[in-house]
Amino acid sequence: MRTILVILGLLISLQLSAQRIYFSTYHPQRGSFIYCCNRDGTGLHPVFERTWDIQFLSIAHRGNPPLLVYGSTGNWAIEKVTGNGTSYERIVDMYSFIGDWLSDVVGDTIREEVYYASNTATMYDYIVKIKKTDGTVLDWYMRGYFRDQDIGGITLDHEHSVIFFTVHGAQNRNGIYKINSQALSGSSAVQIFSDTKDDFIKSPGTILYRNNRLYWSDFGGIYTSLASGEFPNLLVSHTGSCHSITLDPARSKIYWVTGDGIKRANMIHGGDVEDIVSGFSGWGINGIVFDDISPPVIVDRVDNYSAVGFGDFYNFPNPFSGKTWLSMKLDREENIRISVFDLSGNLHDMVNPGIMGSGRHSIEYSNDNLPSGTYVIKLEGDGLPRYNRMIVIKGRSP
Structure with missing residues (x-):
């Protein structure tokens, strides 16, 4: 169960x-x-x-x-x-x-x-x-x-x-x-x-x-x-x-x-x-x-909120097992960086797609090393960062 x-x-x-x-x-x-x-x-x-x-x-x-x-x-x-x-x-x-x-x-x-x-x-x-x-x-x-x-x-x-x-x-x-x-x-x-x-x-x-x-x-x-x-x-x-x-x-x-x-x-x-x-x-x-060389990341709310330079940011399916799609809307060209944290603030993974133009984008994300649990994904560019919640459930098909 x-x-x-x-x-x-x-x-x-x-x-x-x-x-x-x-x-x-x-x-x-x-x-x-x-x-x-x-x-x-x-x-x-x-x-x-x-x-x-x-x-x-x-x-x-x-x-x-x-x-x-x-x-x-x-x-x-x-x-x-x-x-x-x-x-x-x-x-x-x-x-x-x-x-x-x-x-x-x-x-x-x-x-x-x-x-x-x-x-x-x-x-x-x-x-x-x-x-x-x-x-x-x-x-x-x-x-x-x-x-x-x-x-x-x-x-x-x-x-x-x-x-x-x-x-x-x-x-x-x-x-x-x-x-x-x-x-x-x-x-x-x-x-x-x-x-x-x-x-x-x-x-x-x-x-x-x-x-x-x-x-x-x-x-x-x-x-x-x-x-x-x-x-x-x-x-x-x-x-x-x-x-x-x-x-x-x-x-x-x-x-x-x-x-x-x-x-x-x-x-x-x-x-x-x-x-x-x-x-x-x-x-x-x-x-x-x-022993922890990353600065603290403060998430005011897990659900979506507006950020300079970004529109929608979510992943689907969510929860997921093997892979999910990170979807975002960019208001302008951005140098995109995505980080994955657990709820204790430990950094688990990074995705660096680099320069992306304005418009909607989807990036396939797969990480077999993530154990089941709730994570926070952080989207960064030249403006303010944006956050969302991501749930991993091992053994469940995406």
Whole structure:
């Protein structure tokens, strides 16, 4: 027997899930730990321990707890934390095809993928996409392109399937590049920002994409710019290294690690710098992530309401099992993006049809990975977003 829960005219808030920070530490004699704390640094406690070094911490799937993945240069592997922190599982052993060292690891929270960057002394540097379940290599990027430079940090724009990465080591190529993550192997990258300083983005893992903006660090401070490559703004001036960056969009805070602690400031205008975690001198902190990195989405009503630029927006059939049609009326040309959330605010899927002209459109939507339940679909363009309810019932014909 199936129970279909139909919610009509309810006020739904898609809130951020647990507000926690995870960061990784390493000590040559004592091993590695992943710690967890609140957004203000309180409630600090270890959640995972590993003998080998843990570096380049990332979230591969949101949940309670989230699926954490990390790289280990000493163990030549990418691993994931399992058993609520009691064990780990090897995703891929890289010793057979990685030359020297890792420079970053990033989990895709939407797709079943993990990306990592490699710097080698004898080969060209490159970025690899693997399955986070079994380590199957899905694609290579930039293989054979950078030989005398190092690929530093990498970050993902999930919506538009873009990989951003930093390059340093030769003044004529220092900068930030991007490449389509769905592009064929061998595709070229586009440089969106260049810099000739010797110290440009020296620390691996110090670039982050959020909401059409990039955040990165060099030894002079933390910078931000539009992802299109506008001239950057200096957010925070600091001396020393910055090993990793994360954001709390709901509170407009940017966090970074300095090797022995965690600092934060306002992600829009910088401002006063706060020390929220300290006391790790001699250990070294090399990775930090916020456990829900999407801003909250507030839905005033599940049923239809007017929005700038959009007419009707619904899916049929609804409820559905295997597939449904997303129908919409556009008042003008729009760059369309569609997101699927559960009622807890977790993002489950994205559809990016791109530029669509004015008029009525229907897009076939099918996702066998969605379990039965009630979801909110969000339609975005250049105007205000629009929302509707979608119900999935497994085993029922569309």
